[in-house]
Amino acid sequence: MPAAPTRCAGRLRERDRLRWRVGDPGDPAALLAELLAAHGLPVGELTRLGARPARHDPGTVCGAAVFVSAAAGARLVGAPTGAASPAPAVPDLVAVVYEHARDGSGPPPPPAPFSGGPRDAAVGEGDAPGTGAAAAGWRLGDWVESWSPAAHAAAVERARAAIGRGDVYQVNVVGHASARYAGDPLPALARLAALPGARYGGVLSGPGWAVGCASPETLVEVSAGRVRTRPIKGTRPATAAGRRELLASPKERAEHVMIVDLARNDLARLARTGSVRVDELYGIRRWxxxxxxxxTVSAVLDDGMGLPELLRAVCPGGSVTGAPKLAALEQIAALEPVGRGASMGALGWIGPDHLDLGLTIRTAAADAERLHLWAGGGITWGSDPHAEVAEAAAKAAPLRARLAGNAVTPPG
Incomplete structure (x- = not known):
């Protein structure tokens, strides 16, 4: 369970759940807030998060694992939801409310994700057995791209043309690939949590689907009356030369600062006047x-801000849309032939004392037959199409290796 309290690992059991898909009735943010409030989580007034010490007594609510797809985020802001997801079994909104198990009862085992079991479950790193390459019966086929490198490069050129016309300043372009598998995909997806830099590592699963995340990026965090986001933009190989190049690149820095400004504007919709600040600019991290x-951008939450207002301000994440956000989402809907599915959304934890949602980059999903993976990058006027295709492949490579059970280069 990404961002769940580590002290509660192995002590939680499901109390309630919510699933929603684009096309279902109702407003997803309101439905989510209604469910969580019914279980005593202070999502109607987020400044109350942490106002009282969190309780970890048996039978009390610990919090909820929450997933919001990119399509649901677009729906929240009235933007096009884009092409259909290649993994429609994955809902667009999932919330699983967990309580502390009573003494002696223990949590039930998580349901097998493709057994037709009755409920969703979340597991974190180490919860799934068989994490080695020789997990019994696990076989992963060849990856099949939804578009060729040439088609990807052509989409980048079309994005550059839109920038040249002044339709948008920056737009994120994402590609998709899938592979057939045999065996239980849950252990393979759980392996992603061990990737170096996976701040939001974990698996959320339900009947006929599962999502595995290795994201390093904070979409939004709320604690002690303050809201934070940590946008990531700019990538180079993790070598000494790559670090120097990333620090010195005017193109990467301009692209990054543009998204930081977008993040500042997003948080300003939630903040007390004058409280938005950039705590750190252009720090270099390894994934x-x-x-x-x-x-890192943060602000003091204004009074009266609830979960629906928060989600409408930050979803979909600016680093995976572009700027301006609504114009970029229109470009994305026109450029990407395959929906973003489980990627480029939000996954994390909402508890009585904190809210922490990661952006679902570096994320894979399983349906009954295939694993799905997405990767892309931000396009500016200075982007080179072939370099953008190569960058997307570099982001996907560690996930492909780990899903197959192969080793991944450790941090140096």
Whole structure:
């Protein structure tokens, strides 16, 4: 369970759940807030998060694992939801409310994700057995791209043309690939949590589907009356030369600062006047064998801000849309022939004392027959189409290796 309290690992059991798909009735943010509030979580007034010490007594609610797809995020802001998901079995909104198990009862085992079991479950790193390459019966076929490198490069050129016309300043372009598998995909997806830099590592699963995350990026965090986001934009190989190049690149820095400004604007919709600040600008972090540039933007939450307002302000994440956000989402819907599915959304934890949602980059999903994986990058006028295709492949490579059970380069 990404961002769940570590002290409660192995002590939680499901109390309630919510599933929603684009096309279902109702407003997803309101439905989510209604469910969580019914279980005593202070999502109607987020400044109350942490106002009282969290209780971990048997039978009390610990919090909820929450997933919001990119399509649901687009729906929240009135933007096009894009092409259909290649993994429609994965809902667009999932919330699983967990309580502390009573003494002696223990949590039930998580349901097998493809057994037709009755409920969703979340597991974290180490919860799934058989994490080695020789997991019994596990076989992963060849990856099949939804578009060729040439088609990907052509989409980048079309994005550059839109920028040249002044339709948008920056737009994120994402590609998709899938592979057939045999065996239980849950252990393979759980392996992603061990990737170096996977701040939001974990698996959320339900009947006929599962999502595995290895994301390093904070979409939004709320604690003690303050809201934070940590956008990532800018990538180079994790070598000494790659670090120097990322630090010195005017193109990468301009692209990054543009998204930081977008993050500042997003948080300003939630903040007390004058409280938005950039705590860190263009810090260099490592994820697997890549350097990435990350900033931290924070603000003091204004009174009256609830979960629906928060989600509408930050979803979909600016680092995977572009700027301006609504114009970029229109471009994405026109450029990408395959939906973003489980990627580029949000996955994390909402508890009585904190809210922490990661952006679902570096994320894979399983349906009954295939594993699905997405990767892309931000396009500016200075982007080179072939370099963008190569960058997307570099981001996907560690996930492909880990899903197959192969080793991944450790941090140096």
């Amino acid at each position: 697997c064998d890549l350097w990435q540039a990350e900033s």
